[in-house]
Amino acid sequence: MQGECDGADRVPPYRTIRVAPLAEPVAAMADEEAWLARERYPVLMGFRPVFGPARERRTEADGKARWQLLSYFGAPTPQSARDGLGSHFRRRAHEAREAGDEETRAACQAAAERLDREALDELTVLGERYRVVRAENVIRSGPAGPEPPRPSDPDPAAPGTARRLPDRTAGFVLDAAAPTGPSEGILKAELLASAHREGDEPQVREDARRAAVTHPGGVLLPPAFLFAEEECGAWRSETGDSGTPQEARDSLTMLLRVLAPALQNLDEATRAVYKEAADRLDEERGVELRFAGRRLRLVRVERFVRIGPDGPEGPRPSDYDPDEPVLVQDERMRAEEVDVEDEDEADDPELAARVALLQRLTEEELARRNGDT
Structure with a gap:
């Protein structure tokens, strides 16, 4: 010191x-x-x-x-942070498209798509290094x-x-x-x-x-x-x-x-x-x-x-770090023939009731916080 x-x-x-x-x-x-x-x-x-x-x-x-640091620091797992980095690049790609900057849009979109498939803790985009x-x-x-x-x-x-x-x-x-x-x-x-x-x-x-x-x-x-x-x-x-x-x-x-x-x-x-x-x-x-x-x-x-x-x-x-990138998870589930519709809430009255309660209570709380009630 x-x-x-x-x-x-x-x-x-x-x-x-x-x-x-x-x-x-x-x-x-x-x-x-x-x-x-x-x-x-x-x-x-x-x-x-x-x-x-x-x-x-x-x-x-x-x-x-x-x-x-980029926005929000505190993800519980590395993959959660990688997903956050992917979201950052998607936002940049959207902003670049709105501004007519095709080079930035393409580079950021490509980076987001890589993170959907690869568990990357570091990558370089447009000459800048990014890291989890x-x-x-x-x-x-x-x-x-x-x-x-x-x-x-x-x-x-x-x-x-x-x-x-x-x-x-x-x-x-x-x-x-x-x-x-x-x-x-x-x-x-x-x-x-x-x-x-x-x-x-x-x-x-x-x-x-x-x-x-x-x-x-x-x-x-x-x-x-x-x-x-x-x-x-x-x-x-x-x-x-x-x-x-x-x-x-x-x-x-x-x-x-x-x-x-x-x-x-x-x-x-x-x-x-x-x-x-x-x-x-x-x-x-x-x-x-x-x-x-x-x-x-x-x-x-x-x-x-x-x-x-x-x-x-x-x-x-x-x-x-138990989770895989989102597209890897999707492909694995398809290969295992996991049918997500099997979990359809319409086939489970108790689950449907809980989802409805969650939605109602969430709307009430958001309205209360916004001063609507």
């Missing part, structure tokens, strides 16, 4: 942790909160990988190549459980509107040498030293040890947020990653008002209890929710990307 004037030019930028004074008041407050979190929540836990697409771009100012990037989600925990959001974490949206905000990770530059505060610098050093955990499978440990050598630098992304539920003293995720605390609350209220009633076939009394809990969460905007004997907490998640001489780390061989 180096101070801002400690001869960092003698160290490759990707191996640099550059600590600098924080003159901006909000940044200084955030670093102080991070230091207090080290005392209150001293244990680093979780270490769950997530994935997202990035592209390498050269700036006109200095000509240096820098990797930038791996990060690890890490949660701080202490005697009272996992760390909730900090006062300095942005949370500007009203209930039901968080997804309208810009994605905080879209365009985020993965610059390991960017100046950071003391607390963040220490956290980066701790995570770089945490190559693997006790109890990991041999392949997971081997991949982690290899990554510590091939990607010895690191970058902290903007934090994510999720709801976790306590069960017998342990905590498990109940919602996926969200960009702000309110987005995580919105995910949970959607689960309570819509998904759980329809998918779990809840009775009317239980549905009323879940709805009351969702209404209370909207009203109070708190970090804990108790109902029906359950205890859920809004949890802050650190996200850490390893960096090497060729940029950010991609998926590891041991990462969970």
